[in-house]
Amino acid sequence: MSDKSFKHVSCHNCEARKDSLFGSFCDNHVDELNEQKSCAYYKKNQGLFLDGSFPRGVFCLNKGKVKIFTRGEEGKEQIIHIAGEGEIIGFRSMFSGDPYSVSATALEESNICFIAKEDFLNMIDTNASFRNGIMRELSKELAERAVFITNMAQKSVRERLACILLILKDIYKEEEINLTREDLANYVGTATETLIRLLKDFKEEGFIEIHTRKLEIINKDGLIRLAGN
Amino acid sequence: MSDKSFKHVSCHNCEARKDSLFGSFCDNHVDELNEQKSCAYYKKNQGLFLDGSFPRGVFCLNKGKVKIFTRGEEGKEQIIHIAGEGEIIGFRSMFSGDPYSVSATALEESNICFIAKEDFLNMIDTNASFRNGIMRELSKELAERAVFITNMAQKSVRERLACILLILKDIYKEEEINLTREDLANYVGTATETLIRLLKDFKEEGFIEIHTRKLEIINKDGLIRLAGN
């Protein structure tokens, strides 16, 4: 997937757009979007933006995966969300005027478009159904984060790992989950060593298969039972 | 404060409104708001809405405190936020069409107004600056929750308690913090016994004073240092 020639996908035939918040755009709007957006190729581990810097627009993920994370006191990452194809990244900071409160980094080779703040805010102001989509999305994420907080507070690491694996399953779909143990640990909110031990347990209990660094879920129902929500 | 006669505050002279999202409304809009809203008195521990039920409008807190919480698997509460005077409660669920993902309960005697969904959404559609305020608020809360998640994952209970006490200080202002030990524990995300022991430590270390159930912060800087963010 180092074919850098597909740098300039047109929004018209962008598969990712179809189930994104831009999915319901009429042809005119897609034209406009296509002219305004610029497209770039990101290497694995390349950053999109950093906590504390000022947002100049939003990113739209055409291909790849992006981790959204904060850093705790000693610099340890906490992954808040992993974005998959079709997701718009960084629009939360468009409204507040504040600098980014999170950082974003490509987890794998990715194709990511960029829409300038001005253009994006203009869409929000003039396209009510798009705006409603954005507001719905904001609310949904707020709800998700409330659940995340509750899980952190009340579930064991083992249960949380099951939850996170299920979330990752939805993001990676038929692909195998492909994250470093450290990233996974930073998502679950545990030490890397603990995570590794638990993965081994999960393997022995028949929940997952481990193909070197890639994970495959082979007993989803079991994980659901374990995760318990 | 069982004076139920102030049930019907006018929005015009509502002190709480002034630093709320309704604060920048022009007179006409305040008139409209005042006609649309209804006002009610809530007893301590009276619920505003329950997780899973469908939202019919938003609440605006004129006087009192309201806890916003979820419930984990075994029914244990996790407090996500404590709303103070001037806050609009429950607007996140206005956009998603989903049922409430959290519950809300008055922590003390409160005066709370209600604005029907239809009226609220109409305001959103027709008043761009109000809408921007709401979007800014959604984004800010999203950022806050990312920090909350990170704290849960990476800080000790002791550090988290310091954080939460500082947050509560901002909500309760000059008043003393007035929560049951159980609620405090459910906010910090710990067992009630652990919380009680830590409060005792904090008292002995000169961070707080305990007046039966009410807490007074007497060394804010010390707590800030302890909380570490």
Add this chain to the structure above:
DNA sequence: GTTAAAAAATGACTTGAATCATGTTTATAT
């Protein structure tokens, strides 16, 4: 003012998960 119930407090004990140390395997660069 007395009583019952709820909330707060304390002690004893257990354990999940972090930390530290070290070894092994897998990527990546030259």
Add this chain to the structure above:
DNA sequence: ATATAAACATGATTCAAGTCATTTTTTAAC
């Protein structure tokens, strides 16, 4: 192909924080 670093893995140990049991204090009800 080989070197070097990064990622993964495992063992030993420690400790923060949970749980359970019981007592004391406070609050609310009669």
